[in-house]
Each structure stands twice: as structure tokens, then as C-alpha cells.
Amino acid sequence: MDTERNGGLATWVGRHELGTIISLLVLCAGLWGFVELADEVAEGDTASIDQRILLALxxxxxxSDPIGPDWLEELMRDFTGLGGVGVVTFLTVAATGFLLLEGKRRAMLLLLTAVIGGVVASLLLKWSFDRPRPDLVPHGSYVYTSSFPSGHSMMAAATYLTIGALLARMHSDGRTKAYFLVLATLLTVAVGFSRVYLGVHWPTDVLAGWTIGGCWALLCWTVARYLQRRGDIEPAAPSISRADASTADASGVDT
Structure with a gap:
């Protein structure tokens, strides 16, 4: 009896807690990486590589002329807008409205927490470090805050990765989950790269924004998993294996 009980406990822990433990370990590693990067930036140890990367573009x-054709520069301006206040605010309001209409109020609150918390953290970090913007090249976009970390990169990571994680948790199909997460990651990367390409951020600003924004999104994702197990966030649809789906299709059963 004790063996069966211990085996059942191990299975439960393995099924429900392993993902949470891994997420927390990754979160701690990300926060440690951010602290180390911030320390290197504060001591000026990253100045040389920052300058080389910026000038290489x-x-x-x-x-005043970024490398590549004119359409690439215009494309980078479009990408950089995806991490701006206007787009992030509109997307958050739109997603909030959708979740509210769907009755997913707890998911809505989680999204608002992720975005608003990201904004507050970005402003506090910028105020704390007060790093000057790059002055090696003309800026290809208007700037009005300090440089470290990149607010666009951080908000792109916090917003898009959180939305991607929420959408992934609402679906059971692995390909659909991967689609949402990959799309969110690509958007985040595009926004960050555009900030360096346009000369408005040092590369380490963007790396720091990705890191801290990704950590915040991961924390929200971990909370979402916990709430979903409790039933506070609507669970994903039951998983249907490919074999079951093929059998259902062959028998004419609507799945």
C-alpha cells in the first residue's frame, strides 16, 4: 500500500510540478543573467562590443545610413512600432476585451498584470540605471527615455510572450501551441533587433530587455499553469492523439 501511495505521489509530482520547477530554475537563471549583464554595463565592460555591433549595421x-536597402529601414521602423506604447496598448485592450467576452476573466487579469507590471518595471529600471542613448549614429526613431534596458524589447517580450503562452494554454494540439509560442518569439526578436538597427539602443540594452521581459512573461506563464490546474483559468480542450483523430475520421465521427 505504501509503495503504491509513494508511486502515486511521485507520478503526481512528476506530472504537475516538474514543469513548474523547470520554469522557476529558468527564471532564476534569467534573473541572474540580467544582474550580471547590468553589472557589466555599469562598469563599462560592454562598451567596446556595443560600439562594434552598432557600427557594423x-x-x-x-x-546616418543603415546598411541595406531603403525598404529594410522602413521595415525596421514598422517592427519597432510593434513594441511601442500605442500598439502594445491597443493590443492589450483588444485582447482584454476578447477574454472578457469569452468569460475568461482570470486570464484577462493575468494579461493586465503582465503588461502593467512590465511597464512599471521598465520605467523603474530605466530610472535606476539612467544609461545614455547611443551617440555614435543618428537615431532612426524618436526617443525620450534612458537606454537601459530597452523598453520596446522588454514590453514586446512581456506582452507577446504572455499572450502567446495564454493562447498556447487554451489549446491541446502541440503544433498549435508551438505556432503561438514561435510567433510570439519572432515578434519579440524583430522588435529588439529593430531598436539596434535604428541606432536608438545599444545591443546590451536589447539583450537586457529581452531577458527581464522574458523572465516576467515566464513568471506569468507559471502562474497561469498553476491557476489552470486549480480550475481558475479555463482548461485547454482535451488532447486528441493523431491515432484517435485518424480513427474518428475513418469512422465519420466528428471530433
């Missing part, structure tokens, strides 16, 4: 004969 510019025409050496005209530093």
Missing part, C-alpha cells in the same frame, strides 16, 4: 562612409 551602418554604412562606414555615412553613419
Amino acid at each position: 551602418r554604412n562606414p562612409d555615412d553613419l
